Amino acid sequence: MISIHLVMQSQLRIHMHFLSTGSKDSHSSNPMTSTFLEKAMLGHYVPQLAEVIFDSNKKASKEDHINLKGFAIGNALLDDVTNSRGMIEYAWDHAVISDRVYDNIISKCNFSVEELSDDCNDAFDEYYAVYRLIDMYSLYTPTCVDSNSSSSRQRHLIKGISPQMLSKFDGWHKRLAGYDPCISDYTEVYLNRPDVQAALHVNVTKKSHKWTHCSNAILIWNDSPASMLPTIKKLAAGGIRIWVYSGDTDGRVPVTATRYALKKLGLKTVKEWTAWYTSKQVVGGWTIEYDGLTFVTIRGAGHEVPSFKPKEALQLIEHFMANKKLPQKPF
Numbered sequence: 001m002i003s004i005h006l007v008m009q010s011q012l013r014i015h016m017h018f019l020s021t022g023s024k025d026s027h028s029s030n031p032m033t034s035t036f037l038e039k040a041m042l043g044h045y046v047p048q049l050a051e052v053i054f055d056s057n058k059k060a061s062k063e064d065h066i067n068l069k070g071f072a073i074g075n076a077l078l079d080d081v082t083n084s085r086g087m088i089e090y091a092w093d094h095a096v097i098s099d100r101v102y103d104n105i106i107s108k109c110n111f112s113v114e115e116l117s118d119d120c121n122d123a124f125d126e127y128y129a130v131y132r133l134i135d136m137y138s139l140y141t142p143t144c145v146d147s148n149s150s151s152s153r154q155r156h157l158i159k160g161i162s163p164q165m166l167s168k169f170d171g172w173h174k175r176l177a178g179y180d181p182c183i184s185d186y187t188e189v190y191l192n193r194p195d196v197q198a199a200l201h202v203n204v205t206k207k208s209h210k211w212t213h214c215s216n217a218i219l220i221w222n223d224s225p226a227s228m229l230p231t232i233k234k235l236a237a238g239g240i241r242i243w244v245y246s247g248d249t250d251g252r253v254p255v256t257a258t259r260y261a262l263k264k265l266g267l268k269t270v271k272e273w274t275a276w277y278t279s280k281q282v283v284g285g286w287t288i289e290y291d292g293l294t295f296v297t298i299r300g301a302g303h304e305v306p307s308f309k310p311k312e313a314l315q316l317i318e319h320f321m322a323n324k325k326l327p328q329k330p331f
Contacts, residue, residue, distance in 0.1 A: 043076025043253075044224065047231045054238055070241030072320050075253040075303050078244075079227040079261040084111045086257025091127065094139060096251065101126045114226075135181065136251045138302030144182040183307075184213060233265050236292030243294045243320050247301030247308060248285070255297055267291050276326035284312045287326055296326065 053068045060066070077083055092102040105127060109120035116124070135143050180186075190196055191211050197203045203211075225231075236242055244262065246255040267290035276296070278284040285297040298305050298312050306313035319326050 043073050043078050044228055046071050046073050047228050050235055050240060051231050054235060072243035074245045074305050075247055075250050077253050079229050081111050082260035083253060083257040086254050086260050090251060090254035090256040096130055097127055139249045139251055142181055229261060229264055245296040245298060245316060247298050247303060247305045249300060250303040252303055262295055267293055274328050276328055277330050278312055278315060281330050
């Protein structure tokens with residue numbers, strides 16, 4: 001078995017080497033400016049990379065300094081406890097689960113502990129059964145029904161709540177579905193083509209096993225931090241510009257969970273909750289500005305925001321990169 005956390009740590013070292021080399025080799029007279037935009041489990045990876053850069057800069061020479069400005073993370077898993085409870089409350093609030101299922105989970109599960117009791121696990125079985133019928137990552141879009149598609153088969157869903165619990169169960173990973181619910185299958189077909197694998201210099205031994213989006217060999221989460229909130233707070237206090245955004249139809253890392261997580265940070269509110277606009281009278285979502293952190297929702301978007309709302313995603317990225325606030329009046 002492979003530890004996902006160790007894989008991520010090795011990638012941190014690779015990225016740090018790339019960024020350091022890039023800043024030295026840049027032909028510009030200014031240091032390379034680094035800005036990251038990512039999502040989901042990179043709610044761990046991106047803040048961790050930013051923290052490594054932030055700490056390294058304190059003792060780096062002018063030549064080695066990486067000009068990190070900020071990062072944006074979407075539908076990002078920031079805190080196990082708030083995400084676990086937020087998932088359940090979101091499902092109940094959006095009429096995905098019944099009162100009985102909700103009450104059963106609330107009464108039998110302690111979201112602050114790493115181990116699931118048998119009663120809690122049984123209660124969650126009913127919760128996950130619902131998401132075999134609809135897409136957990138995009139509540140209101142159709143699932144893939146192509147008879148030739150592997151996505152049309154019953155998917156196994158995670159039985160643990162927090163990432164550390166996932167390593168205790170089989171079949172925890174569910175592939176994401178975008179605007180085209182069969183898109184993950186196209187990716188698998190493409191990346192299993194011999195010419196593509198040759199171009200990528202992978203599977204050089206010509207093994208017959210099929211490439212998939214995630215392997216059950218990567219299961220160990222026990223060494224992964226249960227919360228990234230201390231890191232987020234540290235970086236915000238250190239002047240790193242942070243945007244957290246949420247597609248509001250994602251049931252896996254729902255907007256409810258993100259709001260609970262951000263509330264735990266205890267940051268001062270600079271500008272109250274308000275709508276932001278894509279054009280004329282069209283509301284793109286909602287935003288609130290804290291001291292050092294901006295939170296944005298994207299109305300009608302699932303887990304991978306650009307797949308569902310490309311126009312709004314581009315607008316968000318452009319404003320983040322330009323360090324501008326999203327339009328808060330129709331234009």
